[in-house]
Amino acid sequence: YLYREAHHGAIYIHRNEEYHVESLDEEHRIVHVTGPFPWQFRTDARPETTIDIVQREVERQVGQEGSSMHVALATLTVGEHYRIVRKLHARDRSAAGTFPIDPELSRTMSTLGLVITFDRPVAYAAAHAIEHALLSMVPTEVLCSPRDLIGHTTMQGPPRIFLYDRNPDGLGFAERSFERIEGIILAASDRIAGCGCSRSDGCPDRKST
Numbered sequence: 001y002l003y004r005e006a007h008h009g010a011i012y013i014h015r016n017e018e019y020h021v022e023s024l025d026e027e028h029r030i031v032h033v034t035g036p037f038p039w040q041f042r043t044d045a046r047p048e049t050t051i052d053i054v055q056r057e058v059e060r061q062v063g064q065e066g067s068s069m070h071v072a073l074a075t076l077t078v079g080e081h082y083r084i085v086r087k088l089h090a091r092d093r094s095a096a097g098t099f100p101i102d103p104e105l106s107r108t109m110s111t112l113g114l115v116i117t118f119d120r121p122v123a124y125a126a127a128h129a130i131e132h133a134l135l136s137m138v139p140t141e142v143l144c145s146p147r148d149l150i151g152h153t154t155m156q157g158p159p160r161i162f163l164y165d166r167n168p169d170g171l172g173f174a175e176r177s178f179e180r181i182e183g184i185i186l187a188a189s190d191r192i193a194g195c196g197c198s199r200s201d202g203c204p205d206r207k208s209t
Contacts, residue, residue, distance in 0.1 A: 003045065003082045003105040006031045010043045010085070024105075041096055042088045047080035049152050051162050053115060062181055069185075070117040073178040076164055078113075081106045112174040113149075113164025114181070122159045131161045133188040138163070138173075140187045141180035148173045 002024070006012055010021040017036035024031055059072035082105040087096040116134075118127065131151040138149060148171070152162045165174045177184060 002031075003047070003080070003107065005045075007045055007082060007085070007101045007105055008103070009099060009101065010045065011039050011041060040090050042090050042093070044086040044088055045082050045084075045101065046086070047082050050079040050081070051113075051152060051154070051164075052077040054110070056115070057112075058178070062185060068119050070119065071178065071181050072115040072117075073175060074113060074115050075110065076113045076115075076162070077108065077110055078164060079106065079108045109168040111165045111168055112170035113162050114174060114178055116161040116163070118159045124153065124155050124159070127155070127159045127161060128153045130188070131163070133192055134161065134184055135163060137184050137187040137191060138177055141183040142173060142176045144173045144176075149177065 006021050006024055008021060008023055012019045012021050012031070012033060018039045019033035019035035020037065020039070022032045022034055054075040054077055056072045056074045059070065062069050062071050082101050084098050085101055086098055088094065089096050122130075131153045135146050135149060135151045138144065139146060148166055149163050150166050152164070154160050154162070163174070163177060165171060
């Protein structure tokens with residue numbers, strides 16, 4: 001979480017106190033901050049993510065005809081590029097503008113992940129929602145936290161969902177998720193089916209926050 005939470009200009013929260021990040025010294029593994037001060041804003045840095053499939057290790061078709069997905073366990077090269085930060089009002093998390101990260105921060109790693117490809121056209125919003133549903137249900141089948149995997153949806157080429165190990169070279173979470181993907185999909189489907197959201201009103205949980 002270093003680049004996301006401790007980039008130059010970030011508001012870093014530690015023990016409920018707020019600090020302003022002045023600089024990041026990666027060579028000496030030091031983050032320089034000032035504070036604590038009562039800041040009226042929060043920062044939210046999200047990376048621009050690029051994913052290249054290096055090699056598909058194993059793959060199979062999952063689901064019934066007409067609603068199936070192609071799932072592959074693959075070696076991936078993942079690039080994360082932090083360039084822009086969203087500034088949010090602390091009281092209600094509403095948008096308060098953006099500012100650039102200077103200098104920009106980037107990292108590239110090789111890891112293992114699932115490549116899930118739909119067998120028919122899917123809107124981005126639907127694919128992205130499925131990504132989050134699958135990610136939240138991984139712990140029902142795999143002994144891990146949802147944070148141990150990262151999700152990413154892309155519409156470049158066929159609609160795809162990537163669920164990849166957060167750690168370089170992986171810690172086995174992607175492999176176990178591939179082995180138990182049917183159970184993960186079923187759990188996600190049951191969760192979505194039992195959700196109380198209505199199409200006209202949207203998500204009650206989202207509205208309450």
